[in-house]
Amino acid sequence: MTFTRKVADLVPIEDTVFAVVDLANKEAQRIGPENVVNATIGALYDEKGELVAYKSVFDHYNLISNKIKAKYAASFVGNDSYRNQVYQWVTQGADIHLAHRVIATPGGSGAVSMTFSNILDANETVILPHIAWGSYKLMATQNNFDVKTYSLFEGDHFNLDSFKFVCSEVLNKQKKLLVVINDPCHNPTGYSMTRKEWDEVISFLNKCSEIGPVVLIDDIAYIDYAYDIPQSRKVMEAFNHISDNVLISVAFSSSKTCTSYGLRCGAAVLLAKKEESVREVEIVFEKHARAVWSNIPNAAMDNFTWVTTDNYFNFLSEKQDYIDLLKERSSIFMEEASKVGLDVYPYKEGFFITVKCKDNKQRDALHEQLIKHHIFTVKVNLGIRVAICSCSIEKTKGLATAIKMLID
Numbered sequence: 001m002t003f004t005r006k007v008a009d010l011v012p013i014e015d016t017v018f019a020v021v022d023l024a025n026k027e028a029q030r031i032g033p034e035n036v037v038n039a040t041i042g043a044l045y046d047e048k049g050e051l052v053a054y055k056s057v058f059d060h061y062n063l064i065s066n067k068i069k070a071k072y073a074a075s076f077v078g079n080d081s082y083r084n085q086v087y088q089w090v091t092q093g094a095d096i097h098l099a100h101r102v103i104a105t106p107g108g109s110g111a112v113s114m115t116f117s118n119i120l121d122a123n124e125t126v127i128l129p130h131i132a133w134g135s136y137k138l139m140a141t142q143n144n145f146d147v148k149t150y151s152l153f154e155g156d157h158f159n160l161d162s163f164k165f166v167c168s169e170v171l172n173k174q175k176k177l178l179v180v181i182n183d184p185c186h187n188p189t190g191y192s193m194t195r196k197e198w199d200e201v202i203s204f205l206n207k208c209s210e211i212g213p214v215v216l217i218d219d220i221a222y223i224d225y226a227y228d229i230p231q232s233r234k235v236m237e238a239f240n241h242i243s244d245n246v247l248i249s250v251a252f253s254s255s256k257t258c259t260s261y262g263l264r265c266g267a268a269v270l271l272a273k274k275e276e277s278v279r280e281v282e283i284v285f286e287k288h289a290r291a292v293w294s295n296i297p298n299a300a301m302d303n304f305t306w307v308t309t310d311n312y313f314n315f316l317s318e319k320q321d322y323i324d325l326l327k328e329r330s331s332i333f334m335e336e337a338s339k340v341g342l343d344v345y346p347y348k349e350g351f352f353i354t355v356k357c358k359d360n361k362q363r364d365a366l367h368e369q370l371i372k373h374h375i376f377t378v379k380v381n382l383g384i385r386v387a388i389c390s391c392s393i394e395k396t397k398g399l400a401t402a403i404k405m406l407i408d
């Protein structure tokens with residue numbers, strides 16, 4: 001007898017990331033941390049191997065009164081001060097003239113999953129990148145969606161042909177599109193699309209929208225670790241050109257921006273040409289919030305607002321130090337990769353670099369070899385993810401060479 005719903009997937013989650021993190025920790029205990037390269041963890045770590053928790057974020061959080069922490073949020077869609085500030089923050093420096101609404105969510109995960117659940121019906125198809133954050137697939141399965149994937153790259157740029165092909169195929173059948181783009185700082189490749197690539201995507205989605213409604217999720221989880229922050233916002237001006245039948249749900253993670261992964265806070269920023277389009281989706285999202293998580297931690301929202309306004313310069317300066325650190329670690333890896341001829345997906349910025357594998361068999365063999373050599377990474381589709389966000393400069397040096405040697 002089964003107690004769960006008929007369509008429930010009873011196979012336990014195989015959390016490949018946590019399994020290998022655990023393996024790395026055990027190996028560090030056995031042979032000493034200095035002999036292990038742990039490039040598994042997808043959170044920001046400093047040069048001493050400690051999780052980064054910004055002073056500019058947490059000192060103030062700790063001063064928030066117990067009553068504010070205890071209080072319910074002002075509404076199911078979040079505190080107005082937070083919603084306004086998220087919109088300012090996400091679009092800072094970009095001239096966006098679209099109707100918009102912001103709904104507070106538990107992290108970026110909440111924004112993506114809420115959009116999945118309320119845009120498509122069961123047995124419809126969501127379109128994802130072929131190399132992607134694993135949770136998208138889980139969210140799709142939980143909603144009983146089918147998944148189609150577009151190939152992300154053609155050479156060293158966005159594969160527009162594949163994107164068009166897959167969207168057209170789904171559109172012809174379904175007369176509606178829900179498509180995910182994770183940009184900038186794509187997880188796990190570190191790719192960021194150019195303005196020209198965004199223009200081409202938007203112009204194509206506009207054409208699609210002549211046949212049926214089009215919803216684009218732009219997952220910007222890592223946007224605040226882009227190497228060119230103004231540019232990360234400027235490209236959003238491409239969104240101004242969407243047609244009436246296109247809606248964009250920008251999934252923002254205040255948890256990632258503020259290195260407060262456990263303090264669940266994020267938002268779905270809805271953008272559309274018409275006021276009534278964003279309002280309609282907001283009504284449905286509010287009910288979803290009420291039914292699933294009710295409200296978002298009051299103090300997490302208030303803290304984000306304070307950190308990004310009153311404490312703006314301290315926060316930016318502290319965060320910039322870590323962006324510079326990411327730049328340094330990634331340059332070491334990329335320069336070495338290029339020198340030794342290690343094939344990686346086109347990396348531009350962000351937390352991760354991914355080594356190319358010709359198939360998943362080669363990937364599995366390489367991953368195993370790396371573990372034997374005390375190098376811990378994460379397997380992704382057709383690649384090996386190296387989390388430079390948590391790997392010190394010292395440990396990054398020589399890493400590309402070691403991986404290349406094991407491939408050969």
Ligand code: PLP
Nearest residue numbers: 107108109133187219221253255
């Ligand atoms: N999107 C991507 C690509 C991610 O990698 C993650 C987390 O790892 C998220 C969204 C969700 O982040 P959170 O829910 O912690 O804000």
